[in-house]
Amino acid sequence: MPEIQTTRITIYPAAPFNFESTAYSHGWSVLAPNAWDKERQALRRVHRLEQGHVVLLDIQGSASSEAPEIHVAVHHAEALSPILQSQIRNDVVQMFRVEEDLSEFYALCNQRGGQWERLTAGLGRLLRSSSFFEDVVKTILTTNIQWGGTKRMVEALITAFGEPYLGDENLRAFPAPEAIAAVSAESFAEAVRLGYRGPYIHHLARQVVSGDLQLEALSASDLPTSELKKELLAIKGVGPYAAATLLMLLGRYDELAVDTEFRKFVSEKYFQGEWPGQQKAMSVYEDWERWKYLAFWFDIYESDG
DNA sequence: GTCCAGGTCGCGC
DNA sequence: GCGCGACATGGA
Numbered sequence: 001m002p003e004i005q006t007t008r009i010t011i012y013p014a015a016p017f018n019f020e021s022t023a024y025s026h027g028w029s030v031l032a033p034n035a036w037d038k039e040r041q042a043l044r045r046v047h048r049l050e051q052g053h054v055v056l057l058d059i060q061g062s063a064s065s066e067a068p069e070i071h072v073a074v075h076h077a078e079a080l081s082p083i084l085q086s087q088i089r090n091d092v093v094q095m096f097r098v099e100e101d102l103s104e105f106y107a108l109c110n111q112r113g114g115q116w117e118r119l120t121a122g123l124g125r126l127l128r129s130s131s132f133f134e135d136v137v138k139t140i141l142t143t144n145i146q147w148g149g150t151k152r153m154v155e156a157l158i159t160a161f162g163e164p165y166l167g168d169e170n171l172r173a174f175p176a177p178e179a180i181a182a183v184s185a186e187s188f189a190e191a192v193r194l195g196y197r198g199p200y201i202h203h204l205a206r207q208v209v210s211g212d213l214q215l216e217a218l219s220a221s222d223l224p225t226s227e228l229k230k231e232l233l234a235i236k237g238v239g240p241y242a243a244a245t246l247l248m249l250l251g252r253y254d255e256l257a258v259d260t261e262f263r264k265f266v267s268e269k270y271f272q273g274e275w276p277g278q279q280k281a282m283s284v285y286e287d288w289e290r291w292k293y294l295a296f297w298f299d300i301y302e303s304d305g
Numbered sequence: 306g307t308c309c310a311g312g313t314c315g316c317g318c
Numbered sequence: 319g320c321g322c323g324a325c326a327t328g329g330a
Contacts, residue, residue: 197327
């Protein structure tokens with residue numbers, strides 16, 4: 001057993017920034033290889049670096065909302081070069097959307113008043129993954145399945161193809177596309193029971209590895225949302241719901257992800273339990289301009305209490 | 306056993 | 319462009 005070292009990295013987001021609400025903002029917080037430690041209000045993640053190192057991240061926020069800080073404890077065996085440390089910093093910055101400017105959204109929240117004002121204290125950031133590949137795979141695995149099924153499939157995928165942290169079979173990182181692409185579609189389907197989604201994931205991994213699909217470049221592109229959406233819809237397994245979810249993950253909130261959850265909530269809250277049709281349902285959030293997704297998300301969140 | 310899930314695909318019209 | 323059945327899997 002190699003000796004474990006801990007390297008600490010501190011990130012200083014601009015205020016307002018609420019760590020807990022970002023870390024625990026949606027299902028991604030508890031979807032492997034992430035885990036939420038409620039006691040310590042800490043996000044743990046088995047994290048694979050580009051060069052193949054696997055480290056364990058323990059991420060916490062500071063108490064102060066005036067001068068917010070993110071404390072990352074990196075547990076590792078091999079030495080962590082400054083380059084690797086900087087990569088980890090960038091990954092955490094992406095996951096927590098440290099550089100996303102929500103001031104325009106907050107202005108709309110203040111106009112609305114009431115429950116919406118609470119968000120302006122640095123809420124509204126929804127956790128991302130450190131790679132868009134991981135976000136796309138996970139999003140495809142949320143379609144036509146209950147949340148329990150999504151968790152099971154993601155865990156199975158990680159168990160079969162994720163690299164372990166220090167040889168610990170129970171702590172594995174999210175698989176690199178190369179690991180999935182290395183096996184045949186048949187072996188992949190046998191190794192991980194993803195149902196009809198299996199071929200989509202395998203094909204996606206092969207496309208990413210071959211360079212036919214430049215996912216990470218796409219995620220960083222400044223294409224207009226409508227064109228970006230077209231590119232996302234071209235991915236097998238990604239339809240209107242998944243595309244809107246992925247746009248949200250990329251910080252574009254103009255599209256609503258219409259699914260059973262959306263239908264149920266909007267019907268009940270605004271239309272006496274009747275589904276009014278997609279156009280009318282979406283019109284509920286029309287005046288949120290390019291912040292519709294966040295408005296819907298926190299409409300549910302605030303209604304749940 | 307039967308139904309169906311935070312949908313999407315591929316067809317036929 | 320729109321409607322419709324099929325789709326793998328396992329939990330409810």
